[in-house]
Structure formats: structure tokens, C-alpha cells
Amino acid sequence: MAGTKNLKGAFGIVGAATGAIGAVTSLKKARANNDKLLLANAVAGILVALTSVLIGVRALRKGDAK
Numbered sequence: 001m002a003g004t005k006n007l008k009g010a011f012g013i014v015g016a017a018t019g020a021i022g023a024v025t026s027l028k029k030a031r032a033n034n035d036k037l038l039l040a041n042a043v044a045g046i047l048v049a050l051t052s053v054l055i056g057v058r059a060l061r062k063g064d065a066k
Helices: 002-033 036-065
Strands: none
Touching: 002 036
């Protein structure tokens, strides 16, 4: 069962990294166009990606502990 948790954690981290790339791209576009709504969306996307990474790391750690 620990292998499944490790796999879920790893996929979570990869998914978060992909989301972070998209959010950073949106952030650059928002700054170039001075679009405050797109900027808020990009910042929220970065926070979601960060949270996803933390959840993935937690899953990996719990998988190693058991």
C-alpha cells in the first residue's frame, strides 16, 4: 500500500509542476498586458500549485514512514 501512496504523491508533484508552469506563463502575460484579473488568476494558480506540491510531499513522507 505504501507504493500506491508514493505513486500518488509523485503524480501529484508532477501535476503541480505542470500547473505551476501554466500559472507562471499566465503571470508573465498578465504583467505584459497590465491585466489585473489575469494577474489575480495567475497568483491563485501559483498558490494551488504550491499546495499541491505540499500535499504530494506529505503523501511521499507518509508512504515512507509506513
